Amino acid sequence: MKSYLSLIPISAKVRRRQNRMTIFCIIISVLLVTTIFSVADMFLRTKSDELQDKHGNWHIQLENISQSVGDEISGRSDVIAVGWSEVFNSDAEQPYYIGEKRAALCGADSIYLNQLSNALEEGNSPQRDNEVMLSSNAKLALDVQIGDSVTIKTPAGTAGFTIAGFGSDDREYYQGQTYLVAVYMTRTAFASLMEQNGISLNPTCYIQFQNASKASRAITEIKEQYDLPEGSVSENTAIMGMAGQSNNDSVSNIYGLAAILFVLVLLAGVLMISGSMSSNVAQRTKFFGMMRCIGASRRQIIRYVRLEALNWCKTAVPVGLLLGTAISWSICAVLRYGIGGEFQTMSVLALSPVGLMSGALVGIVTVLLAAQSPAKRAAKVSPMAAVSGSSDTTPSIRHTMRLNFGRVEKALGVHHAIASKKNWFLMTASFSLSIILFLCFTVGLDFGHALMPSLRSWQPDITLTGYANEPVLSQSLSDTVRSVSGVDHIFGSTYIGNVSASSSRQGIDHVNITSYSDYLLDNAKDSLVQGDLSEIYGDSNKVMTVSNKDNPLKVGDTIQIAGQEVEIVCALSGGLYPSEYSVICSQETLSRLTGEQNYSMIGVQLGKDAADDTVKQISDLAESNVIFTDQRESNRQDRATYLASVFIVYSFLAIIAMITLFNIVNCISMSVTARTKQYGAMRAVGMDGDQLTQMIAAEAFTYSVSGLVIGGGIGVALSRFLYIKLLTRYFGTPWNLPIKLLAIIIAFSSVAAIVAIHAPAKRMRNMAVTETINEL
8 A cells, every 4th residue: 555545445335324414425426516507508509699689690780970980890800790880760650661561761771781790581681772681570560471572652752663672680670460560671762862961971880799708808999999978889788698708797696696606506515515525424423533543644535535525526417518418418308398488499309518518627626625624633633543443423412401491301312413513514504595496596586577567367368559559449449359259368557648737646747548458458467566456447436556666656545647536546567658647547537637538559369270271360450550460470489588587497396396305314314324323222221223223313313404494484484585585576466475386385394304214214124123222
């Protein structure tokens, strides 16, 4: 034997069964990290392709610069492409038409359309001044195809063009609607139309760099070099954010959450492995004492324990990487084939270098961190421990235990749990971490649910909306749409903004009134946070509002509108329109207060058997001043995103819970093994198997209860803080004690403790008294 380290492989063979649980804990840690980061990598790849398709490949855009400056920037060594684009009438406020539909005009070069924005979907981008590319909704709105002629009507006259292709740089905005059509033309043709109508040009320069990192560094250089004012340079947040180079505060917050997740994963692994290794080292006190007897120094003992832990990694890390990759493939398959939507292009059997490297690195780092405390404990073992045969693992007792609170076996079990303060802390922390994560992540899911209107029960598949929310939709139109085959539900709503009013609450001089038809009122119960909805129906003097930080109106306020007084009797967490100064009432009440009979919006929910002809019939009913929007695809994507989030979050929590379960099982098993001689002595003096089981149960439930108390207390307080900051502040939803979640947590803690008791108790009951006494 050349050194003490040569004992490591020998010890691994001799203690193969005892080391099995520690190796398993390392596998779980590596598996967890590999799975999370592999799935995140696949998600980012899919999202990156989607964002590039949606927002383009450019990194930054420059406004208010000349063509010469743009040409000079295009000569930079780190720049790949520079394109130009300018949009006019994107909000359709000006009287510009193509056929009978409103037109948003865009002058862009081929670099922007074909390379930077990926706008082209079919045909070709305009190459000549008499050619245009139309947004794809023009096929339905104008009933045209490639090669057809179209006329653009402007206040200064008309101009004829030939359709060269279809596409747009914002497909989601135009998809499904027939009110507004985007018209893309050459910059020369665009400049000519703008000149005829007396409109000055202000094109935007879009720049694509070699990578996002170089783009981030170039922003400051370009600002200083060309003395550009603040606000003239903006980034493509989607592309820069995916690369981790965005300066946007929201994206930075996401980075922070990712860092917190990483720390939590690392902490969970450290707690689990550290607990296992501490128990492992405690069982070998005499072994380390013998090493000290034959000349090993404390530094050598510490090095021995660390290298022994790394030796376990030779087996645990590869197995964890393989299992983590397999699980990540399963999750990706569920997202792609089970949920679909935006995940339908996600890779399933792709290897993730990020996931594999993170799993291996975090696994090794976790083991080294977890080995610190056990290594120091092993180094403190004195040679006398080996000579005397004393385990030296039990702290000195300064006073006798008080047994007047229960049976002796239960008191001993509790004493075994709390005798080692460090081990008690590790177990309590492990339980507490799981509970805190569970309570906090459920708040995040509630917040995500509230952010997605498409998850509400009344979310329409089709909407007909007056431009700028004008009440131009008659109730007879609503009846006509209701009669179309395939329509399941229909509702109407009127929005009238900036209505003069006075209130019992000071500072209120106007309100924004929204009407809800009966179907909307029925479904508003899901978002009710205060009051009684039954008083809102029909023509009444009762109204409701939206409760959040942006709205000063509260339940109990009275409001004078057109000489008539109404009272706010209930509040919702959200509404159809902006919440500021929001007053929501029935259609009959709004008609009495304002005299308006028409709707601003008609929402249509389609049945499961609805065909494309249903959508076509509803679209044909929309007049030129009505915006028709098909929201089915966006609703599906939102639901898919939420379901994926729920699946991933609860999968993560399930793994954390599994770590906690294995941790307590391992700790109890190690504790029982370390005290085998003590249990043998107790058996010898008359303790039976049931009493032995009760002692082990008392130890397990001590860990469970302490973790439940600490984790439940911190978790409830933290979840309440997050709930108030996120949901109560933005949606008015009041916080309530999560009774159901706490019941689940208590049930899990109890089950974990019961599972931890079974194996070691059975093992000790089945061992002969002489065998336990002679156990070394």
